Amino acid sequence: MRKYWTVFQVNWQNALQYRGPTFISILGNLLHISVLLYLWNAIYLSNQSLGSYTLSDLITYYILQLIINSMVLSYISWEISDQISEGSFSNFLVKPVNYLHYWFTINLSGKLFEGLIILVVGAILSFLLIAHVSFPSSGLSLVYFIFSMILGGLLAFEFDFAIGILAFWIVKVNSFKYMLQYCIFFLAGALLPLDLFPVSFQVVANALPFRFLVFFPIQIFLEKEANPLPGFLIAMGWIVFLYFFLQFALRRGITRYEAVGK
Amino acid sequence: MSAIEVSQLTKTFTTHRKEAGLKGSFKGLFSRKPLYKEAVKSVSFSLEEGELVGFLGPNGAGKTTLLKMLSGILYPTSGEARVLSFTPWQRDRAYQRQFSIVMGHKNQLWWDLPPAESFLLNRDIYGVKQIDFQKSLDEMVELLKLKDLLDVPVRQLSLGERMKCELVAALLHQPRVLFLDEPTIGLDVISQEKIRSFIQEYNRLKKTTVLLTSHYMQDVEQLCKRVLVINHGRIAFDGMLSELSQRYIDHKVIKVRFADAQTTTPPPGLEGVEVWDAHHAVLKVKKKEVAHTTQRLLEGYRIEDLSVEEMEIEEVIRRIFAEAPEESLRNRP
Amino acid sequence: MKLLVNKLTKIFVRYFALYRSFLSHNLKNEMIYRANFAINVGMDIFFMMMNVLFFSILYGNVETVGGWTFHQTLILVGSVGIVRELAYLTFRKGFLELGNYVRTGNFDVMLTSPIAPAAHLAFRHVSLTDSLGEGLMGLLLVVYGFLHLSNASWIGIPFYLLMLVNSLVIYYALCLLINSLVFWLVKSQELNTVVYYFINTARYPREIYHGLGKIFFTFILPSSLIATTPAAILVGRANPSLVLISLSVAGGGLILGLFVWNWSLNFYSSASS
Secondary structure: OHHHHHHHHHHHHHHHHOHHHHHHHHHHHHHHHHHHHHHHHHHHHOOOOEOOEOHHHHHHHHHHHHHHHHHOOOOOHHHHHHHHHHOOOHHHHOOOOOHHHHHHHHHHHHHHHHHHHHHHHHHHHHHHOHHHOOOOOOHHHHHHHHHHHHHHHHHHHHHHHHHHHHHHOOOOOHHHHHHHHHHHHHHHOOOOOHHHOOHHHHHHHHHOHHHHOOHHHHHHHOOOOOOOHHHHHHHHHHHHHHHHHHHHHHHHHHHHHHHHOO | OEEEEEEEEEEEEEEEEOOOHHHHHHHHHHOOEEEEEEEEEEEEEEEEOOOEEEEEOOOOOOHHHHHHHHOOOOOOOEEEEEEOOEOHHHOOHHHHOOEEEEEOOOOOOOOOOOHHHHHHHHHHHOOOOHHHHHHHHHHHHHHHOOHHHOOOOHHHOOHHHHHHHHHHHHHOOOOOEEEEEOOOOOOOHHHHHHHHHHHHHHHHHHOOEEEEEEOOHHHHHHHOOEEEEEEOOEEEEEEEHHHHHHHHOOEEEEEEEEOOOOOOOOOOOOOOEEEEOOOEEEEEEEHHHHHHHHHHHHHHOOEEEEEEEEOOHHHHHHHHHHHOOOOOEEOOO | OHHHHHHHHHHHHHHHHHHHHHHHHHHHHHHHOHHHHHHHHHHHHHHHHHHHHHHHHHHHHOOOEOOEOHHHHHHHHHHHHHHHHHHHHHOHHHHHHHHHHHHHOOOHHHHHOOOOHHHHHHHHOOOOOOOHHHHHHHHHHHHHHHHOOOOOOOOHHHHHHHHHHHHHHHHHHHHHHHHOOHHHHOOOHHHHHHHHHHHHOOOOOHHHOOHHHHHHHHHHOOHHHHOHHHHHHHHOOOOHHHHHHHHHHHHHHHHHHHHHHHHHHHHOOOOOO
8 A cells, every 4th residue: 555655656746857847737627617608608698508507507517527638537547658668667667666555556646736826716716606606506516416416426437448558459549548638538528518419419418427527527516406416326336347348457457468468 | 261260259148136035036136246257368379371279178168158259149248250251240142141150059950841941041131043053952951861850840850850950051052161160969979970971061062161169079180170168258368289199198098907816005105196096097297207107017917908098188178268257256347 | 113013032042942842852851751641640530539529518518609500610620730730831840849959959050050040940841741731621611611602702711721821820830939938948858848838729719809808818828719700701790890800910929920930040059969
């Protein structure tokens, strides 16, 4: 356990040293979100509306998306696939470290670090737009929301890790990974709320687990999810299933890695 | 008129120090301690047209920084320089067409294309007429025996072959001034020798002014009559190579091989012993002591072979450097 | 005056010849890595499709956005694609490589050869294929959108193309300004992430902004001009003041960008080794 705590600390140091990229990516996200806020505002000003959303709902949706992007969504697959395709993964083969747990620690520490920053940003943004932010009416919704964020974080990590270790099997994985990640974000509801999609799309998106990353937590916050408990159960099922699946896939990948030899 | 004139040229770099540990990283967020490093300290010298001068000094002495300022790559902190009566860091196009810089550890050729392609591009960049281009290319290809390499992708060339091509690329526009920064670094002995002969020949033929840095003594010994020794950013010596040895070599080395086995302790009163074993001895003695010491050895022992040698020039340089005080890092500009 | 015109013509002819020379070298280089070509094009098309998907879903819920219909918006999305391909054909990739050049000290060569460093950097990496998918897909969207306009007018086309070039100038000026920081930061990845976000927000119509946002996205990060100005001409929504603003942002930005860039060059501390 102690070794993972050290990894956690070292990663924080790293994050402080390389705060530039973190800061810039948050800034960029903020930029995109503000453009979208202008977009929604323009739509509602012209007396149109999107589904069952009020303007406040939408603004809240995207502020939450900004926070979720930093605290929940995972971006570690880049380094994982680099390590695998460049061969520095070998260092892990000889160490008594579980690769999945190692990256879980890195991701967790990164997300907490980014989380601290984004909460400040989100607070400022909410304060500026206070008149346009919908807060949940009950404390219970807030508890549910936080719980769903934790589940989303776990799932997001597992998906991203899966994308990362694709490098065991695919040589030029980067472009493919880009597209896969984007598809996941789209199906998670990071770009548009899923219930604005055409009905046939919605059926597909609801059947897939990606909605637990963004859409599901925000629906809870906006109190549009009447009973989140079944959702919790399904998400937890996926988390457990993916955990065992990833451990299995990792073992297969390592066998393949050793066979190819780098 | 001098080809290169440098006066009081100074360059100070600023760097930051990061303290170790998480706490240090946090501190680094808010305040960072700047460090000032004076790479070049009010250096002055001048070079006549057609001279081939060697620039000597250990790593980090400021040789490269100086060359970079003379090429207009770096902007000096203070001081003046004129090359072909241009101020280099104004980066006048007319100046850039008349000089070249080649750095031993940098590659300006297109990695995946044959060198011939890079040459063509340099022709266009420097606006060289096709006739002149072909003429100087043929000349150099002949001198360096590159004919078979022109169509091989650069990445498949050996380091030595690549360096030759770098030189060709840099000389296609027939520069009047050539800066060479460690042109033989990392090369095998044969390639080093070929590059050296080429530089010598080229300088003789074209009367190009060449300023060359190297930490291979042989480069300098073979190529340059005049040397500038730089250490800790200051010129420690500027003059003829022969003068350098005269001034700093006050010792000679006596090497002895004994005819029969000796005790392994040197006799008392004999000075400058560096090696003394059963069969050999090496002594470093002051010039005026040489005769006396040699006599004493010849009288006292049966000697099979004895030689008196000059100190190696590298040793000389090392001694010059040992003289200059270390003061390159400090906390004020 | 005549002398000045002569001189400018000479400079233009020289740089155009240089551009051709560099382009042909880069094409030869790209031929060596043909496999990347298919991947790049595929990825470009994917992302363009995702942008279209976004707007399709949006327009499934609303009639107009900022007064723009779906087909008009396709012209916006397509125009961004075309501008990006034009940028890769002229300058963009050089800036992406700039961080490496500065970190390794290979930027030296740009400072010692007799071409303006900004042009050298740009030409050194001109690329036809890196953004070709986006360019072609963009063209397709513009044509498709244009053919579905109720008031399509062919007269707008030359002006549309002119304003595309103007957008390219704005894009270039911003690249210069932001990338000038590289000589202090010694890496350009984050700087170019900012540029990426800039061009990425260009596909939304300018009409959605008001107040501070409008000023910000016009003068600070002028993404609201990139696609909207050319597209507005093509769909017949342009007004003289919009064109005037775009032209002056391009002109002013370029002068400022070149000035800052040339000043920043003096702070380049060439890495040795």
